[in-house]
Amino acid sequence: xxxxxxxxxxxxxxxxxxxxxxxxxxxxxxxxxxxxxxxxxxxxxxxxxxxxxxxxxxxxxxxxxxxxxxxxxxxxxxxxxxxxxxxxxxxxxxxxxxxxxxxxxxxxxxxxxxxxxxxxxxxxxxxxxxxxxxxxxxxxxxxxxxxxxxxxxxxxxxxxxxxxxxxxxx
Amino acid sequence: xxxxxxxxxxxxxxxxxxxxxxxxxxxxxxxxxxxxxxxxxxxxxxxxxxxxxxxxxxxxxxxxxxxxxxxxxxxxxxxxxxxxxxxxxxxxxxxxxxxxxxxxxxxxxxxxxxxxxxxxxxxxxxxxxxxxxxxxxxxxxxxxxxxxxxxxxxxxxxxxxxxxxxxxxx
Numbered sequence: 394x395x396x397x398x399x400x401x402x403x404x405x406x407x408x409x410x411x412x413x414x415x416x417x418x419x420x421x422x423x424x425x426x427x428x429x430x431x432x433x434x435x436x437x438x439x440x441x442x443x444x445x446x447x448x449x450x451x452x453x454x455x456x457x458x459x460x461x462x463x464x465x466x467x468x469x470x471x472x473x474x475x476x477x478x479x480x481x482x483x484x485x486x487x488x489x490x491x492x493x494x495x496x497x498x499x500x501x502x503x504x505x506x507x508x509x510x511x512x513x514x515x516x517x518x519x520x521x522x523x524x525x526x527x528x529x530x531x532x533x534x535x536x537x538x539x540x541x542x543x544x545x546x547x548x549x550x551x552x553x554x555x556x557x558x559x560x561x562x563x
Numbered sequence: 564x565x566x567x568x569x570x571x572x573x574x575x576x577x578x579x580x581x582x583x584x585x586x587x588x589x590x591x592x593x594x595x596x597x598x599x600x601x602x603x604x605x606x607x608x609x610x611x612x613x614x615x616x617x618x619x620x621x622x623x624x625x626x627x628x629x630x631x632x633x634x635x636x637x638x639x640x641x642x643x644x645x646x647x648x649x650x651x652x653x654x655x656x657x658x659x660x661x662x663x664x665x666x667x668x669x670x671x672x673x674x675x676x677x678x679x680x681x682x683x684x685x686x687x688x689x690x691x692x693x694x695x696x697x698x699x700x701x702x703x704x705x706x707x708x709x710x711x712x713x714x715x716x717x718x719x720x721x722x723x724x725x726x727x728x729x730x731x732x733x
Contacts, residue, residue, distance in 0.1 A: 403659025414582030419572055481654035488647055489573025514684035
């Protein structure tokens with residue numbers, strides 16, 4: 394990892410872990426319910442060696458937990474520490490949506506119970522509740538592509554509304 | 564920049580710009596009021612070639628604006644687009660404070676008018692106002708080091724409370 398000599402700074406330490414673009418995309422996919430190596434690889438089109446390294450880093454940092462799944466496949470799931478990254482991820486996505494989504498956001502975040510929009514602070518604009526991450530639905534927005542329905546398994550799964558953290562098991 | 568083939572995703576585009584650890588530390592420093600090349604370099608201890616490249620990237624992305632300063636020095640200041648990164652930065656710092664600041668946060672964010680704590684959504688916990696970034700004070704927290712008072716000019720300036728975005732001109 395990079396050395397921030399003398400950097401007594403929470404941000405520097407945070408960026409040592411997630412301050413690499415692939416890493417945050419992997420974390421994003423974990424919120425979407427991706428758990429298996431092959432699904433991260435297919436969805437992100439990330440070289441397998443890089444994916445291995447990033448997953449190992451996230452496990453060693455306690456952001457992801459690795460557990461045995463069916464058929465010798467290992468599953469990667471967000472820990473509570475990892476789930477704590479949601480507000481930062483949400484804020485980054487919102488900034489990107491504002492500046493780099495000419496057709497509008499590709500995904501919306503809604504309250505699973507009442508389909509209300511959820512603001513950046515995690516409050517449902519319909520019922521006023523402060524939501525846990527598991528209470529969010531991710532739905533498609535105007536920037537989603539019709540081609541998503543015939544893309545990789547993860548993109549296909551995300552073409553219909555689903556709860557965050559609900560496992561995608563194509 | 565990295566190629567995210569088929570990545571029709573605001574987060575991927577955002578990370579193409581700020582998804583590199585130095586870049587986000589530069590943006591953080593710009594919120595603290597750092598404006599001059601030499602001050603970024605001294606505070607971050609970043610190689611000058613890397614700093615040049617990152618500043619140019621941030622200017623071309625419209626996150627920073629480059630303007631002429633006194634004595635042929637150029638000044639880098641956050642644009643409105645750049646200031647829009649504050650919620651994401653704040654959330655990342657908060658996550659780092661929670662997990663990587665055993666002595667407590669190095670910096671606190673407070674409302675300049677009444678010294679109230681400001682929550683992650685930007686609301687002063689004392690007066691209830693929703694704050695603009697210019698209304699924040701950055702103050703030292705328990706994780707700050709007494710050595711800060713004799714460190715580089717930026718760290719010294721941050722050893723006393725100051726408003727975000729107020730130029731640091733050592």
